[in-house]
Each structure stands twice: as C-alpha cells, then as structure tokens.
Amino acid sequence: MPAPGDDQRPSRRSASVADVRRYGQPPGLKDRRNEEHWAGRLYMRALSPYFAWLAMRLGFSPNQLTYMMMGCGIAAGVVVSLPFGGTGALWTALGGAFLIQVYLLLDCVDGEVARYLRQTSVAGVFLDRIGHYLSEVSLLIGLGFAAQGGWSNGGYAELGLLAALGAALIKAETDNVVVARAKSGLPADPAGGDRALRPRSTGMALARQAASMLKFHRIIGAVELSLLIVAAAAIDVLLGNETPAAIRVLTVAVAAVAVVQTLLHLVSILASRRLK
Numbered sequence: 001m002p003a004p005g006d007d008q009r010p011s012r013r014s015a016s017v018a019d020v021r022r023y024g025q026p027p028g029l030k031d032r033r034n035e036e037h038w039a040g041r042l043y044m045r046a047l048s049p050y051f052a053w054l055a056m057r058l059g060f061s062p063n064q065l066t067y068m069m070m071g072c073g074i075a076a077g078v079v080v081s082l083p084f085g086g087t088g089a090l091w092t093a094l095g096g097a098f099l100i101q102v103y104l105l106l107d108c109v110d111g112e113v114a115r116y117l118r119q120t121s122v123a124g125v126f127l128d129r130i131g132h133y134l135s136e137v138s139l140l141i142g143l144g145f146a147a148q149g150g151w152s153n154g155g156y157a158e159l160g161l162l163a164a165l166g167a168a169l170i171k172a173e174t175d176n177v178v179v180a181r182a183k184s185g186l187p188a189d190p191a192g193g194d195r196a197l198r199p200r201s202t203g204m205a206l207a208r209q210a211a212s213m214l215k216f217h218r219i220i221g222a223v224e225l226s227l228l229i230v231a232a233a234a235i236d237v238l239l240g241n242e243t244p245a246a247i248r249v250l251t252v253a254v255a256a257v258a259v260v261q262t263l264l265h266l267v268s269i270l271a272s273r274r275l276k
Helices: 017-023 038-058 062-081 087-119 122-148 155-183 193-197 204-214 216-220 224-240 245-273
Strands: none
Touching: 017 038, 017 087, 038 087, 038 204, 062 087, 062 122, 062 224, 087 122, 122 155, 122 224, 122 245, 155 216, 204 245, 216 224, 216 245, 224 245
C-alpha cells in the first residue's frame, strides 16, 4: 500500500478491479481473527473485487450495500421456512443457501467499497453487526419452521426460536466485551493479544481449545447452517421421508449446540483476561 501522501487512487467510475483489490483489500484483511470467514479466505475475497467494482460503477454507497446484505440474510430465512415438502423443500433449501452466499458476498463488497472510497464509519460497523445478527437469527427461525412443516406453532418451531436466541446471545456476549471495556475507560482490545482470549485456568483453556478444534459452534453460523440445511433436505428426498426427519434432527442438534455454546462462551469470557 502506498503512503497516504502517495495515494492517488482513481475515481470510483474509473477504477479497475485491480485498483479495488489494491485499496479495498489491504494486507492482513484475510488474517483478521474472528472477523474473516473461512469462505471469504477460500473463495469469496477472490470474487468480491469484481462485484465491488460493479457496485462503485453503479453508484452504490457502502451502507446501501450493507442494507442489501441484511435483506439477503433475512430473505434466506424466509425462503427456508416456506411450507413445501419433498423436492420442494430441497429447492427452498437451495434458495436459502444461494441467498446466504449473496449475503456473504455483499458482506465483503460493502467493506471493500467503503475502504476504497474512504467512507468507513462507526455507523457502517454498527449496521454490519446488526446485519449479522439478523441473518443468523432469521435462518435459524426459518429452519425451525421448516422442521415443523409449516408456519405454525409446535416443538420444532420453538427449537428454532431457541437456537436463534442462543446465536444472538453469543454475539451479544462477544460485543459486550467491547462495551464493558469502553464503559470502564479501557481500550477495545485487551493487552496480550491472543493470550488475553485464553482462560486463566489450564483445564478450562484445554477444554476451550478442544471445543474450538471440533468446530461444533460453526453449526449455527449462517454459511455452514445453510449448507447443512441443503444436505438434510437432500437426505429427506433420497429417503422418501413423508416428514422432514433429517431437517428435524438438524434442528434439535442446532438448538442443543446453541444453548451449550451460549453458556460455554459466557464462562470462557469470564475466565479469560478480556475483562481485565
């Protein structure tokens, strides 16, 4: 990256894809801990500069792209919840997975456009966080209704709501570390880097490391969950299930992981140095 005084980036309408990649994807972007999704590192950051270039040519602002991201995430949950059975349920699952991929793409694009145009803002970060909350919650609620077999009350719909509550609480626990530190007059990031994230108890640190290696928490992430919903819907079609049995098993598993992860995440934060 050039020094600030040497930054002579082209205007938004004359920028090339290479320019977007140069100024919109600064060094270290893909290595951000707990910020960059594995799908972003694997393929989406390779695609996003093309769409960021197009978004700038069309005149979209970063916040407009973030609102579009929110819309895709919410729409994914609605599509998954549509009361179709058999092959129809598989198509709704595929539709939800596609919308989540667009959501992930826009999540990359809005930041790249903001960095290129130097329009990063606190409001933009806030909207981005709200978008993640809404998307994950919507998809989990949609899964609950898909398992229920329609837009009605029942045990599976409530499990979806429980999982959505857990996913929101986990994000709130993480975000409230920053809030608590700010209210106490401390910097957002604790001293010590990754060491501050580790529980002070050796046994708890090992348990946290084991849980992290197993990646159970990823089951409630929007990208991973959307793919699991497709897999479960495909299993139901292949087995000719009259009820969405595989979808229901997934819903139970997701709810259980959300509850356990909410508690473990809270304990992990309290046992670490993040609040010191």
